Amino acid sequence: MNFKISFLLLSVVGIMDSQLLYAQTISKEELTFLTSEWKGERFPDGRPKVAESLLERAKKVGIADAWTVLKNEGYTNQYEGNWKTVNDETPVVGRAVTAQFMPSRPDVEKSIVDRGQKVQGRKGASNSWPIDVLTKGDVYVADGFGKINGGTLMGATLANSIFNKSGNGVVFNAAVRDLEEIQTIKGFNAFVRDWHPSFLEGSVLMGLNTPIRMGNVMVMPGDLVIAKREGVLFIPAHLAEQVISTCEFVTRKDKFGFEMIKAGKYSAGQIDSQWNDQLKNDFLKWLGTHPEMGTMTKAEVDKVMSKRTW
Template sequence: MTNYTLSKETRDKYMAVATPTIATALFKRGLRNQFIQDVRPLSSKKANMVGQAFTLRYIPAREDLNQIEVFKNPSHPQRAAVEQCPPGCVLVMDSRKDARAASAGSILISRLQVRGVVGVVTDGGFRDSPEIAELEIRAYHNRPSAPTNLTLNQALDINVPIGCGDVAVWPGDVLVGDNEGVMVIPAHLAEEIADETVEMTAYEDFVLEKVQNGATIIGLYPATSDAPRIEFAEWRKKNGR
């Protein structure tokens, strides 16, 4: 749990950085396992997903406790998560890396979108995946899955620490998703990682331009002498970066 609140300024910074850049910044701090494994976007979109985690945990279903009638309960954890996940946040589901049954479908994901939730992530699968792919909300899963979650997974807890794709996710952690996948940023590091990755992105854009014009990467990437740093400073002034 965290009392951290993601500011608009920090959110905007993450909108302009890529997950590999974030991974490198976290690696410098000893965090090696923050990229959610085997989770992919349902569709490519222009804008990043940036928001704090609101979590849902599934456990293996027990047949006598996980019949269709459980959805009559308005406090059912899956339904409660959809109705309680705050606007601007990301609903993250621990589906035990099991995509044989769906974590949710297009109706629930549409409800999240209408409520202002910016993204949804599961290490399981979604049903109605073609329809979800057409929504504005960013959605990430392992693969399509038609069967209801009731067949294999039992929703148990909301807004508790979970594992998603072999990554620990605490409520309030910052998630950034692009067209490659999703990074999990511990809340207490969110602002400094945002600042650093904005700087890293500017330098990487400078390097890419140099390389595309024929420059060698030796001494340039990473910068191992003053010459590229001086040239980068001039490039930033010229390009307003």
Template sequence: MNPDVRQKLMGVSTATLCTALFKRGLRNQFLQNVHPLNASLPNMVGPAFTLRYIPAREDLNTIKVFEDRNHPQRVAIETCPEGAVLVMDSRKDARAASAGSILMTRLMKRGAAGVVTDGGFRDSPEIAELGMPAYHSRPSAPTNLTLHQALDINVPIGCGDVAVFPGDVMVGDREGVVVIPAHLAQEIANEAVEMTAFEDFVTEQVKGGRSILGLYPATDPDTRERFAAWRARNGR
């Protein structure tokens, strides 16, 4: 993806991005009940590469299927592009794992920007220590084969009650994950940087005792002047 967009999105919050998306009429872009395994990591930013699970059918989803080199889960791990985010539609069902630490280690070594599922991960403590951003609903020890059958790769999916299309820009922070339609990524990134600068200014003013009235939003005539002076002083 565009390096300028990636760099800008690395420094903004999902909350700010949600507001920028809402201004454009997009209300449902934040994944529900999807949380970071390691909240100390930097933002996750990358285009979506998707994997879709369906309910497992017992006669087709035995332990033997993993011996097939064309198994969709294995293929997704081995073909997810460098810098992309693997996004898994696990039907919001964390009773069985979407993947475990060995596959996630392979994904990390191949250069993925991160991984997201609306289900759960097994070996979640090990995945949390990998250094690759990973988001899930909750830990889940059983293998995915018990309930999930991997089916489609890089197709439109639902994850955490949000539509995710291949190439959409996924951004994760310490709160969760937001989906930015690919065609809006540049303008959303640009606006989010501006919003972040203003909100940092506002936070400093509020900590100094100033009322939010007339400050946030900036309806007082001198607020914009104060903000411009603050930006000049802080190189923002």
């Protein structure tokens, strides 16, 4: 009997500890379930870990090409536009760390802050907590419910902290302050709804590395973020390699096509339709004379041409 009571007590304590551990987050098991199409490496919390090599390749991918691949795979709600940026030249590319902010109410915010600081050992206000979990290559993606006045999720101090932790920028459905100071952080960029001189108030963190909404997009932790001048694309982790490889082929195909059309060897119609073996072989020969464009085997060309989602 005593053994049963002890077992029950330990079970209750275990459940309570688990609830505290996952406060503002979801469990590793739940995140793994929601991103079950991803078969690669994961972070300890279950977030998909897209390889660094893919992140580097993604920096050269065009938004339009990648969007087209996603659309033809059935992913039609992955793009969000209408942003303001620190500059137009610096892309923000990396794995999403997500944060969900909501309008604050005193009782809920007090409970969250007390638990975070006293039980979980978190420091400062809740808007700084997502920064603590950033690693190199991450992009801090936050839904601040579009709040501008009083909705500044970041100023110069937090921007420096974010860049120091991730080497990357942010995407905020909210505002940011201290634009002139942030512009001095070389290599940093922010995609935000607007700039405002106010301090953050009336917002509380309700989700950390959980599914969030960014405009018309459902963003999952670990999604590949590609943010460039024309907008932001959120690519599901399990499609990252396919999207990047296809976009790289499209770039090669376009350059090859321009040269072949100019030389009068092939017409635009031939370049833009399914290729026969002769055209594929000519492409591979051309690729061999352009090492800067990378390499492909005939099998790889056959594969990308057989499922033409671009």
